[in-house]
Amino acid sequence: EIVMTQSPATLSVSPGERATLSCRASQSVSSNLxxxxxxxxxxxxxxxxxxxxxxxxxxxxxxGSGSGTEFTLTISSLQSEDFAVYYCQHYxxxxxxxxxxxxxxxxxx
Amino acid sequence: QVQLQESGPGLVKPSGTLSLTCAVSxxxxxxxxxxxxxxxxxxxxxxxxxxxxxxxxxxxNPSLKSRVTISVDKSTNQFSLKLSxxxxxxxxxxxxxxxxxxxxxxxxxxxxxxxxx
Numbered sequence: 001e002i003v004m005t006q007s008p009a010t011l012s013v014s015p016g017e018r019a020t021l022s023c024r025a026s027q028s029v030s031s032n033l034x035x036x037x038x039x040x041x042x043x044x045x046x047x048x049x050x051x052x053x054x055x056x057x058x059x060x061x062x063x064g065s066g067s068g069t070e071f072t073l074t075i076s077s078l079q080s081e082d083f084a085v086y087y088c089q090h091y092x093x094x095x096x097x098x099x100x101x102x103x104x105x106x107x108x109x
Numbered sequence: 110q111v112q113l114q115e116s117g118p119g120l121v122k123p124s125g126t127l128s129l130t131c132a133v134s135x136x137x138x139x140x141x142x143x144x145x146x147x148x149x150x151x152x153x154x155x156x157x158x159x160x161x162x163x164x165x166x167x168x169x170n171p172s173l174k175s176r177v178t179i180s181v182d183k184s185t186n187q188f189s190l191k192l193s194x195x196x197x198x199x200x201x202x203x204x205x206x207x208x209x210x211x212x213x214x215x216x217x218x219x220x221x222x223x224x225x226x
Contacts, residue, residue, distance in 0.1 A: 034212045036155075043204055043216035044155065055214065087155060091211035096168040098145075098157040098211075 002026050004088055006101035012109040015078050021104045023071040023088035034089045035064055035073045037082075038103075044087060048073065075106075083108050111136040113205050113217035121199075121224050127192040131205030131217060138186045139163040143208040146179065146190045148201040149219075156201075160208060161188055195224045 003026040013019045023033065031051040036044035046055045048064035051071055061076040075082055088101040117129035131144070138144060146158040159169035161179045169177050178191040192199060202221050206213040 032211055036213075043206075043219050044213070045216075046212055046214050049210070049212045089155075089212065093211070095171075096160065097170070098147075098213075100155040100157070102154045 001097070002029060002090060002092070002099055004090055004099050004101035006086075006088055006104045008104060009102070010105045010107060012107050013078055014109045015080060017078055017109075019075040019078055019082075019106055021073040021075075021086050021106070023066075023073070023101050025069045025071075025090060028068045029090045031067050032091050033064075033066070033071050034091075035062075036087045036089060037084045038087065039084045047086075078106075080108075082106065111207060111215045113207065113215055115203060115205050115217045115220040117220060117222070119221055119223060121195050121222060122226055123196055123224055125195050125224075127190070127195055127199070127203075127222055129190045129203055129205075129220065129222070131188050131190075133186045133188070133207075138181060138188065139183055143168075144181070144188045145206050145208050145213065147204045147206055147213065147216075148199075149204070150198075150201045158190065158192075158203075197224050200224045 005024045007022045033051045035048040038044040052064045063074045065072050085103045085105050087103045091098045112134045114132045121127050143160045145160040159179045161167045161181050176193045181188040202219040204219045205217045207215040
């Protein structure tokens, strides 16, 4: 089974600065990779799919990159509402399986 | 705008069976998407439980497969989750979600289920 590893576990960044979050797959997952944002008490929200495509309504300051085993979520200029936990997620078509990383908590520095 | 809403008991006894329902509104459950369940233990990460198509076809997480049943009711635009032999390790927030192309684009608000006597 593919394992998704996110780093760092916690990232402290000041508002207005850039945040870079990483997700590594234990084997190649092509571009079958999504990023979600989760705020306390809320459901996850889809940010990025296909490794680099923003979901509907997601601000342009969110960008995703990578393929194969190494992926990055970049938030170009942090706003107060961006401080949350971020998860990456991979899917396999067959047998169907959906694997999440353990999450990165983005906190205010 | 598709909306999903989970419902069911918030407390289940050890060895009991969890039963949750997800009501879909703003779209048809027969729209061509798969409908899924995901859970999140308190303070921990996300775990996919399983999914169902409107035809009744299902796929389950192998780690839970022996205890999980997901069903669909097209007449009420709902789908349901049953998880048997519950233990404290199954205490979690349970989410229903719509799958789109391998990803989860619409989510319910989640419901906390606690396993305790």
